Amino acid sequence: GAGVSQSPSNKVTEKGKDVELRCDPIxxxxxxxxxxxxxxxxxxxxxxxQGNSAPDKxxxxxxxxxxxxTGGSVSTLTIQRTQQEDSAVxxxxxxxxxxxxxxxYFGPGTRLTVL
Amino acid sequence: xxxxxxxxxxxxxxxxxxxTINCTSSKTLYGLYWYKQKYGEGLIFLMMLxxxxxxxxxxxxxxxxxxxxxxxxxxxxxxxxxHAGIYLCGADNRNTPLVFGKGTRLxxxx
Numbered sequence: 001g002a003g004v005s006q007s008p009s010n011k012v013t014e015k016g017k018d019v020e021l022r023c024d025p026i027x028x029x030x031x032x033x034x035x036x037x038x039x040x041x042x043x044x045x046x047x048x049x050q051g052n053s054a055p056d057k058x059x060x061x062x063x064x065x066x067x068x069x070t071g072g073s074v075s076t077l078t079i080q081r082t083q084q085e086d087s088a089v090x091x092x093x094x095x096x097x098x099x100x101x102x103x104x105y106f107g108p109g110t111r112l113t114v115l
Numbered sequence: 116x117x118x119x120x121x122x123x124x125x126x127x128x129x130x131x132x133x134x135t136i137n138c139t140s141s142k143t144l145y146g147l148y149w150y151k152q153k154y155g156e157g158l159i160f161l162m163m164l165x166x167x168x169x170x171x172x173x174x175x176x177x178x179x180x181x182x183x184x185x186x187x188x189x190x191x192x193x194x195x196x197x198h199a200g201i202y203l204c205g206a207d208n209r210n211t212p213l214v215f216g217k218g219t220r221l222x223x224x225x
Binding site for chain 2: 033043056100109
């Protein structure tokens, strides 16, 4: 079946603007994760959703970052008042369920550039 | 907190040569994932290892997890240009968000 999809693939914005990044997980996967990959850095966990449970927001770097998941499927990551340090590739992943040993499958990412 | 160190950071090999990438954990691993990433693309799942001493192969790529479950290696035999990319290891330490190494960038030259 279809893999994880993300949109847009590229986003260029001006400092101070808000941006929304979308993730469409693999059908049937109940767990959804957002990661950030900055130049020279590894993958940094941001937030994850498991079913209808409250999301784990422990990785969000500031209160400018938020995410929601509607209907247990599509997720939107919102960055308010973007800063240049927010420039990175934002990756979404999904898995059948959360918990150990559940393989996460990644989307192609959204490359965000903040001018 | 869990930390993963990958070595080397980058690697250039001639087509047809073998190579090994290492991933060392600061803690005993519950599970270890290997992913490959090409520029502008997401991560492609390669293999997952859980048991000490476990070894898995897919085509010309073999991954091993040591008996102590703190180190994993990824070995590519007879490398090809299609193997080029960034290889990332990810630790499953019984916490759902995987912890990743910084990656090894592999270039294969003709």
